[in-house]
Amino acid sequence: MDEFSLINSVKQPYYRQSSLLKGIGDDAAVFKERQDNIVIATDVFVEDIHFSQKTMSPEQVGYRALAVNLSDLAAMGAQPTFYMVAIVVPSKWKNKIKEIYEGMNKLALEYQIDLIGGDTVSGEQLTITITVIGSVFPNSVRYRSHAKASDIVFVTETLGDSRAGLHILQTGKNYIEAEYFIQRHRYPKARIKFAQSLTSIDRLALNDISDGIISEAAEIATESKVDIVIDESLIPISEHFYQFDKTLQRKWKLFGGEDFELLGVTSISNWEKIKKLSEKTKTKVTKVGYTENPESMDAPGKVYLEENGRRTLILDRGYTHLNEEGD
Amino acid sequence: MDEFSLINSVKQPYYRQSSLLKGIGDDAAVFKERQDNIVIATDVFVEDIHFSQKTMSPEQVGYRALAVNLSDLAAMGAQPTFYMVAIVVPSKWKNKIKEIYEGMNKLALEYQIDLIGGDTVSGEQLTITITVIGSVFPNSVRYRSHAKASDIVFVTETLGDSRAGLHILQTGKNYIEAEYFIQRHRYPKARIKFAQSLTSIDRLALNDISDGIISEAAEIATESKVDIVIDESLIPISEHFYQFDKTLQRKWKLFGGEDFELLGVTSISNWEKIKKLSEKTKTKVTKVGYTENPESMDAPGKVYLEENGRRTLILDRGYTHLNEEGD
Numbered sequence: 274m275d276e277f278s279l280i281n282s283v284k285q286p287y288y289r290q291s292s293l294l295k296g297i298g299d300d301a302a303v304f305k306e307r308q309d310n311i312v313i314a315t316d317v318f319v320e321d322i323h324f325s326q327k328t329m330s331p332e333q334v335g336y337r338a339l340a341v342n343l344s345d346l347a348a349m350g351a352q353p354t355f356y357m358v359a360i361v362v363p364s365k366w367k368n369k370i371k372e373i374y375e376g377m378n379k380l381a382l383e384y385q386i387d388l389i390g391g392d393t394v395s396g397e398q399l400t401i402t403i404t405v406i407g408s409v410f411p412n413s414v415r416y417r418s419h420a421k422a423s424d425i426v427f428v429t430e431t432l433g434d435s436r437a438g439l440h441i442l443q444t445g446k447n448y449i450e451a452e453y454f455i456q457r458h459r460y461p462k463a464r465i466k467f468a469q470s471l472t473s474i475d476r477l478a479l480n481d482i483s484d485g486i487i488s489e490a491a492e493i494a495t496e497s498k499v500d501i502v503i504d505e506s507l508i509p510i511s512e513h514f515y516q517f518d519k520t521l522q523r524k525w526k527l528f529g530g531e532d533f534e535l536l537g538v539t540s541i542s543n544w545e546k547i548k549k550l551s552e553k554t555k556t557k558v559t560k561v562g563y564t565e566n567p568e569s570m571d572a573p574g575k576v577y578l579e580e581n582g583r584r585t586l587i588l589d590r591g592y593t594h595l596n597e598e599g600d
Numbered sequence: 601m602d603e604f605s606l607i608n609s610v611k612q613p614y615y616r617q618s619s620l621l622k623g624i625g626d627d628a629a630v631f632k633e634r635q636d637n638i639v640i641a642t643d644v645f646v647e648d649i650h651f652s653q654k655t656m657s658p659e660q661v662g663y664r665a666l667a668v669n670l671s672d673l674a675a676m677g678a679q680p681t682f683y684m685v686a687i688v689v690p691s692k693w694k695n696k697i698k699e700i701y702e703g704m705n706k707l708a709l710e711y712q713i714d715l716i717g718g719d720t721v722s723g724e725q726l727t728i729t730i731t732v733i734g735s736v737f738p739n740s741v742r743y744r745s746h747a748k749a750s751d752i753v754f755v756t757e758t759l760g761d762s763r764a765g766l767h768i769l770q771t772g773k774n775y776i777e778a779e780y781f782i783q784r785h786r787y788p789k790a791r792i793k794f795a796q797s798l799t800s801i802d803r804l805a806l807n808d809i810s811d812g813i814i815s816e817a818a819e820i821a822t823e824s825k826v827d828i829v830i831d832e833s834l835i836p837i838s839e840h841f842y843q844f845d846k847t848l849q850r851k852w853k854l855f856g857g858e859d860f861e862l863l864g865v866t867s868i869s870n871w872e873k874i875k876k877l878s879e880k881t882k883t884k885v886t887k888v889g890y891t892e893n894p895e896s897m898d899a900p901g902k903v904y905l906e907e908n909g910r911r912t913l914i915l916d917r918g919y920t921h922l923n924e925e926g927d
Contacts, residue, residue: 294637298823299744300675300808301641303736306633310621313716314628315731317686319723348627359644359686359729389640392729396646402686402719402729404642409630417626481627496625 279393283374289385290354302389304355309408314345320399328442331369333459334401335376341483342405343384343463344533348481350415350468351407355389356381358403361396373401384465413472415479420497420538426562427547429464429534431511432486433522436529440521450513461533467556468535474547478538485528486561487576487587489536494564495574497538502577502584503562527578527587538564606720610701616712617681629716631682636735641672647726655769658696660786661728662703668810669732670711670790671860675808677742677795678734682716683708685730688723700728711792740799742806747824747865753889754874756791756861758838759813760849763856767848776840788860794883795862801874805865812855813888814903814914816863821891822901824865829904829911830889854905854914865891 284297295303318324318338329337339356346353358377362370370393381388386405438458441451448454464481471477478497480489486508494501508526515522537558539547544560551558567573578585611624622630645651645665656664666683673680685704689697697720708715713732765785768778775781791808798804805824807816813835821828835853842849864885866874871887878885894900905912 294741295743300672300806301639301678301732301734303637303639303676303741305637305738310630310632311638312628312630313682313684313731313733315684315686315717315719315729317688317719317721317727317729319688319721322721322723345627349630351628355640357640357642357731359642361644361646361725361727390642392642392644394644394646394649396649396727397725398688398723398727400644400688400723400725400727402642402644402727404640404684404731405628406640407628411632414621414630416622479627 279370282371283388285388288387290387292354293387293389296387296389302355302357306408310411310414312346312349312351312407312409313404314342315402315404316342316345317400317402328439329459331372332376335373336380336460338401338403339377339380340461340463341533342403343380343465344461344481344483346405346407347463347465347468348415348479348535349407349409350413350471350479351409352469353384353386353405353407353465355387355406356403357389358391358401360391360393360402361398361400362393363397363399364395366399410472415468415477417478417480417493417496419476419478420493420499420564421540422499422564422566423541424538424564425541425544425560426490426501426503426564427537427558427560428482428486428509429467430557431509431514432482432532432534433514433526433529434511435461435531436525437514437517440517449516453511453513457532461531463533464535464556466554467551470550470554471547474539474543476539477543480536482532482534482536483530485530486536487527488530490576491574493536493538494576497564498567498573499564500567500573500575500577501562501564502579505578505580507559507561509557509559606697609698610715612715615714617714619681620714620716623714623716629682629684633735637738637741639673639676639678639734639736640731641669642729642731643669643672644727644729655766656786658699659703662700663707663787665728665730666704666707667788667790668860669730670707670792671788671808671810673732673734674790674792674795675742675806675862676734676736677740677798677806678736679796680711680713680732680734680792682714682733683730684716685718685728687718687720688725688727689720690724690726691722693726737799742795742804744805744807744820744823746803746805747820747826747891748867749826749891749893750868751865751891752868752871752887753817753828753830753891754864754885754887755809755813755836756794757884758836758841759809759859759861760841760853760856761838762788762858763852764841764844767844776843780838780840784859788858790860791862791883793881794878797877797881798874801866801870803866804870807863809859809861809863810857812857813863814854815857817903818901820863820865821903824891825894825900826891827894827900827902827904828889828891829906832905832907834886834888836884836886
């Protein structure tokens with residue numbers, strides 16, 4: 274399939290967003306935005322770094338790549354509207370590109386968002402760069418800098434499951450509820466609807482957990498100039514998470530990442546309201562810690578783990594993609 | 601340099617655009633836009649497909665990649681405001697990434713635009729995906745569909761120079777004014793200022809010439825449901841273009857592309873005004889053809905070359921990046 278045929282095959286028969294003025298088919302896309310602020314994020318996914326044909330189908334690769342991007346918008350409190358896809362295609366993937374786009378479209382349909390542009394070139398390594406665009410009410414944008422001392426820290430759903438799913442796929446061993454963990458890895462949920470349900474919350478810092486709770490907490494703590502204390506025993510895990518090796522359990526729930534759950538920091542007075550609102554979107558929320566004034570005003574942003582009254586400073590700032598980590 | 605250090609090293613000390621609310625340092629960037637429409641485009645550049653270390657320095661690679669994207673905004677009549685960079689870095693390029701960003705920043709400074717986000721991962725092949733954002737007055741957006749029958753067709757500056765520059769770099773032969781052609785290849789100019797100077801023109805279709813004039817004319821003709829006739833002898837070429845092989849000259853000026861000049865189609869009554877306005881930005885404009893009602897209403901979008909009264913239908917729809925062309 275050449276670029277022209279590909280574009281025609283992925284071009285939507287009609288666009289879902291009324292603010293779109295021009296989609297695919299000109300030098301650029303054009304849209305209007307009169308009320309809200311515009312939110313934009315971009316992420317790149319590379320074969321054998323972020324995903325492997327051994328553990329995911331082309332359709333799953335597409336779904337997951339878009340979900341990861343939408344998760345960034347959820348973490349800003351934004352409503353997604355559009356996305357663009359720039360893709361580098363090695364010859365062995367040529368016949369599977371359409372499936373990748375189908376995976377993305379499956380998710381796009383769920384959120385009624387539109388594919389409005391992109392680029393396609395041949396190359397050596399499958400590389401998918403997605404840019405997502407959304408809108409947010411100026412008063413409910415969720416910056417990392419919105420935390421204050423004496424706030425509570427919470428997370429959505431359970432942590433570590435995605436990494437456990439990858440482990441099952443890579444080892445091929447038998448585990449209880451294996452399919453649950455595999456699905457959590459292949460089809461992460463961007464918590465868009467939950468984040469959207471919180472628009473009435475006056476102050477809230479949000480991060481999506483792409484690199485593990487410790488790393489995300491450090492980002493919020495640094496930007497908000499507080500320290501964060503997390504009670505390890507409160508971190509929510511799924512029913513059958515206990516079956517994995519204890520060292521791996523700990524590693525995955527603290528540093529495993531790729532769960533794309535949300536980490537939130539807000540005032541104690543908002544907590545009951547958030548719990549109530551979370552029921553609307555059937556999203557479990559769990560309080561896991563609190564913030565405090567930084568031990569040192571010169572170096573705020575520390576993250577501590579607290580268990581049985583003992584506090585440990587966690588220095589790990591999490592995975593960065595230029596330094597790969599082992600299993 | 602790890603991802604964290606890289607982001608810090610490329611992060612601007614301050615942002616130039618007052619509409620920016622949040623740049624690098626959260627899950628996404630946030631900006632406001634109250635008056636104009638928003639224009640967005642993305643392009644991907646892959647080593648040994650779009651550029652080579654043999655012919656360009658890292659700084660030139662960065663400059664050129666951003667220029668190519670800005671050219672898309674020029675072709676929409678938009679004012680650029682922001683850009684985002686997603687980059688896949690093989691180990692041999694690690695120490696040169698900063699230079700790539702410096703090349704982009706050189707151009708960003710010229711247009712006072714801000715780098716507001718991105719992503720960096722390691723991989724096998726240097727891949728730079730740039731997303732550019734701009735704004736445009738609703739009445740002066742320049743769609744491909746804006747041409748009508750009996751319009752005139754014009755181009756900015758001269759065509760074929762970039763391809764000639766690449767030829768000089770690849771062959772290493774001696775040519776008159778070699779440096780001029782090489783500069784045209786390495787530092788293409790996005791015709792932003794020229795396109796911006798035309799805001800008072802009531803109707804105008806614009807395309808930037810990335811894939812050769814024939815291919816771009818076909819896009820405008822197809823979207824506008826007209827046919828386009830180009831007089832080959834009127835296509836503007838630079839002073840010393842005649843020194844190249846005649847077959848190559850013709851190939852480069854018609855199909856060479858990558859000049860990133862603009863191809864415009866507008867009513868005859870606008871032509872004198874455009875010529876006058878073009879002087880403000882010191883941009884040469886040349887009338888090269890005209891439009892007419894399509895020969896077949898079922899298959900509009902034909903492009904003809906006319907020379908010495910003889911008309912030839914050009915079927916070539918130009919280069920698509922999934923089918924590489926030879927020299």
